[in-house]
Amino acid sequence: MKFEVTILGSSSATPIFNRNPTAQVLNINEKLYLVDCAEGTQQQMLRFDVKASRIDYIFISHLHGDHYLGLVGLLSSMHLNGRKKALKIFGPAPLKEIIDLQLKYSETTLNYPLEYVFTDATVKGVILENQDVYVETIPLDHRIPCTGFLFRQKKRLNKLIKERIEELAIPVQYYPAIKKGNDYEAPDGTIYKNDTLTIAAEQPRSYAYVSDTLYTEKYLQQITNATLLYHEATFLHDMLDRANQTHHTTALQAGEVAVRVNADKLIIGHFSARYKTLNELLDEAKNVFPNTELAVEGKTFVISE
Amino acid sequence: MKFEVTILGSSSATPIFNRNPTAQVLNINEKLYLVDCAEGTQQQMLRFDVKASRIDYIFISHLHGDHYLGLVGLLSSMHLNGRKKALKIFGPAPLKEIIDLQLKYSETTLNYPLEYVFTDATVKGVILENQDVYVETIPLDHRIPCTGFLFRQKKRLNKLIKERIEELAIPVQYYPAIKKGNDYEAPDGTIYKNDTLTIAAEQPRSYAYVSDTLYTEKYLQQITNATLLYHEATFLHDMLDRANQTHHTTALQAGEVAVRVNADKLIIGHFSARYKTLNELLDEAKNVFPNTELAVEGKTFVISE
Known part of the structure; x- marks a missing residue:
């Protein structure tokens, strides 16, 4: 079964140095799952040939603009491009209020149903189960309510x-x-x-998407043995004070998380605008956890056994 | 005095074929005026080296997403990049409600003042006067309240x-x-x-920005003798029924407007996603008004005497 993630945005806060803010798309058994949707995500999808019509699920980690400001534009384009099938959105409850307000003033009635599942950033919980995966929220510790998402492949039959x-x-x-x-x-x-x-069937694989967070104990147990761990790494460790203050993680800490949860592989992303090049961030994480890669836009990572 | 406009987006409705939805930036005497701000405008500004810190005024024609969905992201980036000086926003009143809601849920208090001037799409009126220009709203005829903007250089002293x-x-x-x-x-x-x-001082020049509209008499008198006319030309004239139905203009009609108002020069833009190449749109407008150019992204047009 196909299980892979393509990076659409790797920047934190603002677009810079040809890096776009956060978005990723998972292909699980030929169904697409969009994870966060910063401004410009639909342009990135055109660039990397990701078909919006194939997306059935959109997950929004939190309501900082660099994680969701591309959503209304994408919903509108899906409407204009003739979408009829339902779209499920998973995210904080106020997201509906924001979307509804913008649709109201543009006098747009979408031609397809939007179905919401509101996330609760205080508890972990399964928010989606279909024939291929379970998706759980990962409660994180950010400045505003924020969850990561854990995609766990279902156990397959022998x-x-x-x-x-x-x-x-x-x-x-x-x-x-x-x-x-x-x-x-x-x-x-x-x-x-x-x-x-x-x-024997293949072992169920998992993808842990750890969006903006302070490095704390609280989410480690839940993502134990993740096949592929995406973890934000906004700063180098010499900016630890700034990371703590803004509730972000350093590259070194992201490496430590990968070690502690026994991940097979780590991708780091959500890079601060202060870093024009990313080698130092990569080196710092690799010193702790060698099997680390950068979230390079357009690159697809296979979540392999 | 410098008076020029740089195209940042030329697409209607959705980004497509490397065309971004509508945004333009005017440089008037080294001050920048942003006119519409679709999703991806800040990325386009980075691409074409337009400094957001130099923008003091932002004009939003109407609340269809392809004209304003990049605004909250741009405001947020200005905040993160340390802006302190006030920013004036001219647009429909609900724009403030939309911005306030998104700032509220991201728990962001901007470090600089936003000052709003709400536009009224039913009457023309001067909404800004400074040492260089008058800016008037141009009431248009679109599906939702929509104004163009007329930038008239002030008469200079002999x-x-x-x-x-x-x-x-x-x-x-x-x-x-x-x-x-x-x-x-x-x-x-x-x-x-x-x-x-x-x-004698130079003759005052003018730039008329005619955003989304049906081709009607109502705005022609106001933009008479425009030095440079930007007019939307969403469709070829063989799509006239569709243009009328969606309250848009054809390339032929845009050419007619330029003739009737005695413009010096015409730029057409806001191209439908149905046109991968734009030659036919240009030819159609030029057949009526030869001094026509396409709104090519990154291109700067001087509004010359």
Whole structure:
């Protein structure tokens, strides 16, 4: 199953040095999930050939402009481009008030339904479950209510070993139970162990999106063993005071989070406008957690087993 | 006196084909005036090296997203970049409600004063007068309240012919009256005609920004003799029904407006997403009014005598 994320914006606060503020798009089994939607996200989608019509879910971490100001424009373009199917938006409740006000004054009635799921930044909770994933909010510690999002692939069924099943002439009604991991008892009483009948399904993968936050204990347990961890790294560690004051994280701290939660891989992003080049941020994180990459716009990271 | 306009966005409705929705910046005597501010305007300003810190006035024609969705992001960036001086915003009254709501939920108090002048799309009126220009609203006929903006350079004083003034030993207290066009009566009763004492000042130039509108009579008289006319030309004339239905103008009609108001030059913009290339729109307008150019993003047009 495809499970990958493409970076659409990597800047914090303001666009600068050809970096756009935060947005990412996940492709999970050929469905697109947009995560944050800064100003210019729809332009970035055109640039990187991400089809807005394929997005069914949009997640907004918090209501700082660099995470959501592209949303109304995107909704409007979807409307103008003939969208009919429902769009689900996950985010803080006031987002609806903001969108409604802007639609009201532009006298626009969208041609498709918007369905809202309001997030609560004080508790973790599953906000979406479909055939492919669970999505949970990750309560973070920012200046205003803010959540990250944890995408956990569902456990998939084992695959039957076709030749073995045919050889034993197992009736089809047993297949679902065997796929789930059960053994098979033949009419003669022989027990065939599940691992002789199936190939184990891939381990469920996960993507943890840790948006703007102070580095605290509170979200670590929840993202343990994340296959891919995106963590903000607004500043170098020599700006720790500034990071604490603005409730952001340093690159070194992002590396520490990756170590502590035992992530397979780390992407850092949300870079401050003070950094024209990003090598120092990358080096700082890699010193702590070697398997780190920069959130480069247009780059796709596969969340692999 | 410098008087020029740089195109930052030329698309209607949605960004497409590397065209951004509407925004322009006027440089009048080294002060910047932003006219409309679609999503991505601040990115376009970075691209074309337009300094946000030099903008003192922002004009918003109407509350369709393709004309103002970049405003809150720009205001926020000005704040983050340390702006202290006041910014004047001219636009429909609900704009303040929209901005206030977004600042409230991002818990942002801007470090500089925003001063609003609310426009009334039913009457023309001077909304700004400073040492360089008058700015008038142009009531237009769009689906929601919408104004254009007419920038009229102030009449400048005549220049004294220094040698002639010295030769006649005209006392300095007479200079202001002579600069304004008065004749001079010498102590011996001789009358010296003004045109022998001064060089006429340049003729006041004007820039008419005709945003989204149906082609009607109502705004023509006001923009008569515009030095430079920007007029929307969303469609080719074979789409006239669609233009009428959506309260827009065709390229042919934009050319007709330029002829009827005796403009020196026409720029057409606000191109529909249906046109990947723009040659046909340009040709259609030029057939009616030859001195027409396309609103090309990044291009600066001098409003010349």
